Amino acid sequence: MRIPILKLNEYLLITIQVDLDDKTALQFQEDLLEKIHETGAKGVVIDLTSVDMIDSFIAKVLGDVVRMSNLMGARVVLTGIQPAVAITLIDLGIMMKNVPTALDLEQGLEKLQQELGG
Amino acid sequence: MNIQSCVEVRNEWDIVKARQSGRNIAKELGFGTVDQARITTAISELARNIYLYAGKGEVTIERTEAGSKLGLKIIAADSGPGIKDIRRVMEDGFTTSGGLGAGLPGVKRLMDEFTIDSKENEGTNITAIKWLR
Numbered sequence: 001m002r003i004p005i006l007k008l009n010e011y012l013l014i015t016i017q018v019d020l021d022d023k024t025a026l027q028f029q030e031d032l033l034e035k036i037h038e039t040g041a042k043g044v045v046i047d048l049t050s051v052d053m054i055d056s057f058i059a060k061v062l063g064d065v066v067r068m069s070n071l072m073g074a075r076v077v078l079t080g081i082q083p084a085v086a087i088t089l090i091d092l093g094i095m096m097k098n099v100p101t102a103l104d105l106e107q108g109l110e111k112l113q114q115e116l117g118g
Numbered sequence: 119m120n121i122q123s124c125v126e127v128r129n130e131w132d133i134v135k136a137r138q139s140g141r142n143i144a145k146e147l148g149f150g151t152v153d154q155a156r157i158t159t160a161i162s163e164l165a166r167n168i169y170l171y172a173g174k175g176e177v178t179i180e181r182t183e184a185g186s187k188l189g190l191k192i193i194a195a196d197s198g199p200g201i202k203d204i205r206r207v208m209e210d211g212f213t214t215s216g217g218l219g220a221g222l223p224g225v226k227r228l229m230d231e232f233t234i235d236s237k238e239n240e241g242t243n244i245t246a247i248k249w250l251r
Contacts, residue, residue: 019138022130053137053155055162056224084155091156092163092224093210 003028005035011112012036012074013105015047025061032065036074043112044069047105049080059094066099075115077101079108121146122180127168127196136165136177143179144190148250156228157190157248163225164194164244172198172241182247189230189249197241204234 001024006013012035018024032044046062048054054062066076077100089096100115102108121143125136140161144154161177168175175196182191201207210223222244226232229246236242 019134021134052151053141053158053162055137055159055166056221057162057166082151082155084152087152088155088159088228091227092159093221093227094224 001027002031005032007035007039007041010040010042010116011109012039012041012044013047014045015050015105017050019053020051020058022057025058029061029065029068033068033072036069036072041074042116043109044074044076045105045108045112046076046078047080047108048078048085049082049104051080051085052082054081054085054089056092056094059089059092059096063096063099075100075112077108077111079103079105122178124176124178125165126174126176127165128174130169133162133165133169136179137162140177140179140190140192143181144248147181147188147190149190149248153248153251157192160225160228160246160248161192163221164192164246167222168194168196168198172196175241184249187249189247192229192244192246194244194246195241200238200240200242201234201236202238204236208234 003014003016069076079102081101102111123139123143125132125139127136137158141154141158144157165177178193180191182189207222225246230249231247233245
């Protein structure tokens with residue numbers, strides 16, 4: 001299974017709509033970095049509105065892909081984290097420190113625009 | 119009413135299978151979205167522990183009752199290497215996998231009851247319950 005990555009001007013948009021298994025999550029990590037390299041994208045929004053569970057593994061993969069993208073020079077914002085998901089992550093003890101987030105796709109794009117000074 | 123599901127955990131896909139059947143049962147029992155997320159996340163962590171440390175095992179999810187209380191019980195069992203020092207793995211921040219799992223203290227916080235039974239070289243048996251409020 002592959003997660004589609006859409007390009008919009010200098011941004012990449014991803015909306016995760018499947019129950020992520022470990023392999024799909026790792027494949028996505030690679031695909032996204034490859035796509036950043038290929039397109040020269042400056043900003044990425046990963047929308048998690050349809051994700052109803054994030055366990056420690058998926059949290060690690062998402063946190064890592066944010067840091068990896070930063071290394072390549074692209075900013076990433078996670079958007080749409082559901083209330084139940086936020087509660088569970090904190091219960092689990094996962095704080096997702098230094099990972100930029102926004103309420104929804106719209107605010108995520110705004111955040112990127114501000115950060116990139118555009 | 120007898121609701122029960124048993125998922126054998128042998129590969130990464132089985133982790134998804136276990137949490138999906140957990141979510142279905144949680145929904146059926148009437149748990150709200152937040153507790154559904156807690157239950158599926160706990161199952162995911164326990165199933166991953168089995169896959170990572172024991173290679174194979176099984177996760178059983180069933181309805182449980184105590185007096186007038188109704189709940190969902192998760193039993194994660196394997197015949198793997200077992201846990202040497204249970205007290206230590208129940209400390210926050212303890213890891214042997216380089217931080218891959220949030221660990222058992224996280225699972226304990228997600229659920230209402232949590233018991234662990236493990237013998238070195240014999241296996242591990244973890245039971246966790248979430249009560250319906």
